Amino acid sequence: xxxxxxxxxxxxxxxxxxxxxxxxxxxxxxxxxxxxxxxxxxxxxxxxxxxxxxxxxxxxxxxxxxxxxxxxxxxxxxxxxxxxxxxxxxxxxxxxxxxxxxxxxxxxxxxxxxxxxxxxxxxxxxxxxxxxxxxxxxxxxxxxxxxxxxxxxxxxxxxxxxxxxxxxxxxxxxxxxxxxxxxxxxxxxxxxxxxxxxxxxxxxxxxxxxxxxxxxxxxxxxxxxxxxxxxxxxxxxxxxxxxxxxxxxxxxxxxxxxxxxxxxxxxxxxxxxxxxxxxxxxxxxxxxxxxxxxxxxxxxxxxxxxxxxxxxxxxxxxxxxx
Amino acid sequence: xxxxxxxxxxxxxxxxxxxxxxxxxxxxxxxxxxxxxxxxxxxxxxxxxxxxxxxxxxxxxxxxxxxxxxxxxxxxxxxxxxxxxxxxxxxxxxxxxxxxxxxxxxxxxxxxxxxxxxxxxxxxxxxxxxxxxxxxxxxxxxxxxxxxxxxxxxxxxxxxxxxxxxxxxxxxxxxxxxxxxxxxxxxxxxxxxxxxxxxxxxxxxxxxxxxxxxxxxxxxxxxxx
Numbered sequence: 001x002x003x004x005x006x007x008x009x010x011x012x013x014x015x016x017x018x019x020x021x022x023x024x025x026x027x028x029x030x031x032x033x034x035x036x037x038x039x040x041x042x043x044x045x046x047x048x049x050x051x052x053x054x055x056x057x058x059x060x061x062x063x064x065x066x067x068x069x070x071x072x073x074x075x076x077x078x079x080x081x082x083x084x085x086x087x088x089x090x091x092x093x094x095x096x097x098x099x100x101x102x103x104x105x106x107x108x109x110x111x112x113x114x115x116x117x118x119x120x121x122x123x124x125x126x127x128x129x130x131x132x133x134x135x136x137x138x139x140x141x142x143x144x145x146x147x148x149x150x151x152x153x154x155x156x157x158x159x160x161x162x163x164x165x166x167x168x169x170x171x172x173x174x175x176x177x178x179x180x181x182x183x184x185x186x187x188x189x190x191x192x193x194x195x196x197x198x199x200x201x202x203x204x205x206x207x208x209x210x211x212x213x214x215x216x217x218x219x220x221x222x223x224x225x226x227x228x229x230x231x232x233x234x235x236x237x238x239x240x241x242x243x244x245x246x247x248x249x250x251x252x253x254x255x256x257x258x259x260x261x262x263x264x265x266x267x268x269x270x271x272x273x274x275x276x277x278x279x280x281x282x283x284x285x286x287x288x289x290x291x292x293x294x295x296x297x298x299x300x301x302x303x304x305x306x307x308x309x310x311x312x313x314x315x316x317x318x319x320x321x322x
Numbered sequence: 323x324x325x326x327x328x329x330x331x332x333x334x335x336x337x338x339x340x341x342x343x344x345x346x347x348x349x350x351x352x353x354x355x356x357x358x359x360x361x362x363x364x365x366x367x368x369x370x371x372x373x374x375x376x377x378x379x380x381x382x383x384x385x386x387x388x389x390x391x392x393x394x395x396x397x398x399x400x401x402x403x404x405x406x407x408x409x410x411x412x413x414x415x416x417x418x419x420x421x422x423x424x425x426x427x428x429x430x431x432x433x434x435x436x437x438x439x440x441x442x443x444x445x446x447x448x449x450x451x452x453x454x455x456x457x458x459x460x461x462x463x464x465x466x467x468x469x470x471x472x473x474x475x476x477x478x479x480x481x482x483x484x485x486x487x488x489x490x491x492x493x494x495x496x497x498x499x500x501x502x503x504x505x506x507x508x509x510x511x512x513x514x515x516x517x518x519x520x521x522x523x524x525x526x527x528x529x530x531x532x533x534x535x536x537x538x539x540x541x542x543x544x545x546x547x
Contacts (some may be wrong), residue, residue, distance in 0.1 A: 024432050207497045228411045231371070232472065233401030236396075318393075321371045 030239075036245035039218075051208050054254025057203045058301050059261050066194035066262065066293065071189040082154030086147040086166055087174040097145040100171050102147055109162050110148040118143045144173065156186055204304055211250060211308035215243050219316045226320055240313040247309020248302055255301030287318040323349050323480060324370060327380035331365055331535075339365040340535045342379070347485050353513040354500060354522050356380060357532035363515040364408070365411060366532070367482050370513070371405060372396045384480055391514075404444075404473030406483035407523035410465045412457040417442070418468050419453040425476040433507060443471040462489035470498055482503060483514045495521055511521075 040047045088097055096116050101115035116124075121143040126132045150160050159177060166175045219226065229239045324347045331340040338399055338483075340362045356362050368374045368384050372391055381388040384402050391399060412421050422443055426436040444450045447467035457465050466489045481502065487495035499521070502512055516522060522529055526542050532538035 024430050027433060028427065028430060051429075212356065225413050225415075229424070230397070231405065231411055231430070232425045232428065233397050233399075233406070234424075235397035238397070238428055241334055249386075 002039075032241050033245045033249075036242045037249060039242070040249060042245060047120045050210065050214050051253045051257055054250055054301060055261060057206050057210070058254060058258035058297055061196050061200045061203050062208060062258055062262055062293075062297050063265060064192060066266070068192045068196060069190055071185065071192065071291075074310070075096060075186055075189065081240065082151040082159055083177075084149050084151060084159070084163065084166065085176045086149065086169070086172045088147065088171050089144040089173045090144055092171045094145065096171060096195060097147065098155070100169060101147045104147060106121055107165075109152050109158065110149050111152045114148050116146045116148060118145050121146060144175075185245050202228065207251075207301075207304045211247050211305045212312040214248060214250065215309050215312045216316055218243060219313060219320075223320060226317055227322060230317075230320070230322060235315045236314055239317050240286060240310070243313040244306060247305045247313075250309075251305025254305070255298035258297050258301065262294075269311035273300035323347055323384060324513065325380075325382045326366075327382075329369065329376045329381050331374060332338055332377045338535055340369075340376075343535075343537050344379075345530060345537060345540060347464040347511055347513060350506060350509045351528065352506045352514065353528040353530055354420060354503055354525075355513060355530045355532060356514045356517055356519070356522060358517070361532040363532055364484060365535075367484055367515060370480070370482060371403060371500070372399055382416070398486045401425065401476065403478050404478035404481045406466075406473045406478060406481070407470050408484040408488065408508075410457070410469045410544075412465055412472075414456065414458050415455070417453065418449065418455050418457065418460070421457065421468055422471045422475050425472060429476060437474055443475040444468075446474070446504075447471045448497065459518065463491070463494060466490060467494070467498065467532075468503065474501065477509060481510055481512045483512070483516075484518055485518075486514060487518055492521075499525060501544040 007220045086100075088100070092100075094115075098115045101113045104110050104113040118141045122135060122141050123144065126135050151162055153159075163175050163177060166172060232237075290309065324344050326343045328342060329343045330338065343362075343366070354448075357367060358364055361485045365374065369376055369381055369388065372388055375391075376389055379389070384399065386395065386399050388399075413424070416424075419440055422440045423436050426439060432441070441450060441453070444453055447470050449464060449467055450470065452460065452464065452468075457468060460468065466486065468484060470483075473483070483502070486502075487498055490498060495518070500512065506512055526543050528543055529539070529541045530537060531541070
């Protein structure tokens with residue numbers, strides 16, 4: 001019989017011999033996970049320090065993304081107030097002004113449209129400024145008629161698009177977007193998101209290094225054990241298993257700590273923020289980052305740590321000479 | 323079961339540990355390897371365990387061609403071999419029980435079945451009462467026997483032993499050899515490196531004599547039994 005065929009037969013025999021069922025494997029994994037946890041708790045100080053470093057690295061991008069999601073919700077709160085004012089030419093009569101306003105109502109991108117006659121405008125101006133007597137002295141009304149519309153979609157791009165179209169109406173003299181600042185806020189939000197993404201890349205690298213180094217050290221400390229495991233037939237993967245759990249546990253603990261810290265930061269910020277928003281007459285409060293956000297942080301932290309542990313431990317274990 | 327075909331092993335520093343070794347040990351056979359220290363006994367066992375690879379020649383053990391074994395096959399190959407190491411290679415932060423259970427844990431045995439087998443193996447070497455002890459608290463001879471229990475617990479098809487009776491008194495040596503003989507009788511192939519001349523004399527098995535990396539004698543048992 002050829003060596004290869006005999007080898008195959010051995011493998012088959014092995015499979016039927018060793019009762020390595022699904023439940024057994026779960027049992028074995030449980031045991032390894034418990035052992036890894038025990039091993040970690042043997043040195044609580046360095047374990048805590050590492051967890052803190054992981055949590056801190058996760059916290060930074062988490063806060064940025066959280067800030068950004070708050071900004072987005074502020075932005076969406078102002079969606080409906082994306083107002084555009086069209087100042088009409090002086091010679092346009094009230095009737096044609098109204099017609100323009102009514103025509104605009106049929107435009108799909110416009111949700112409301114109101115015509116303001118020069119007389120109305122003057123009245124409003126007079127009452128809001130308290131200059132009635134002075135204005136009565138004027139021989140003619142200096143104000144033009146205007147149409148105030150609300151864009152259906154407040155995103156900067158579509159508002160810009162709408163403004164372009166409004167410019168082409170012959171009766172319109174000037175188009176003024178009342179919500180320019182919204183666009184600036186949106187731009188800032190985008191910038192924050194970009195910074196968050198860059199920071200995430202940095203954080204992933206940092207986590208890789210932190211976990212990689214921790215695992216490397218742990219393997220160095222247990223080199224003899226790994227040697228013995230390899231000598232009696234444990235695969236590299238088997239020898240790596242405890243270290244994978246170490247990585248996973250670190251990521252899990254770091255992620256949970258990051259979520260807790262995030263809530264502390266949020267709480268500290270919120271009172272100041274509420275005051276600020278009250279000055280602007282808004283009831284807006286910073287949103288908690290929500291359950292899904294917390295889960296993302298914990299899962300991402302665990303996954304990154306596990307992958308880092310996987311890469312490091314397999315490379316380290318492979319290099320242990322017998 | 324184990325076939326050396328013109329095997330040589332040269333180390334990177336040019337030292338030739340084994341030169342042109344050829345022999346075969348079959349299923350159910352027990353053979354001693356003897357020779358002064360540095361004669362190449364340990365290197366020979368390391369080759370079978372795929373801890374080293376031969377420089378020349380073809381080595382087949384348990385149906386696996388070890389000259390061309392891949393990384394991923396090595397672990398699987400070692401699981402079929404029970405090895406008694408000269409320096410025991412025990413894990414000092416695990417109990418005797420856990421040490422012996424290690425090969426079963428690797429093979430994925432259920433805790434109950436593993437426990438049964440571990441106790442049977444420990445019973446064979448007379449250490450059943452020490453299952454909860456740690457290797458550090460045991461004598462050299464007891465550690466040696468823990469290593470033997472671990473080597474046989476997975477019912478391997480090949481058993482390699484490097485000076486398995488080195489730390490044992492004659493009575494215990496005889497006990498250990500009796501355990502080996504039991505495995506021989508159920509078809510296991512055993513290769514025992516030893517320089518215990520009196521033991522080898524008394525037991526009367528095939529003996530391979532190494533000298534400076536060369537196989538100088540392959541003595542059959544004196545009188546076939």
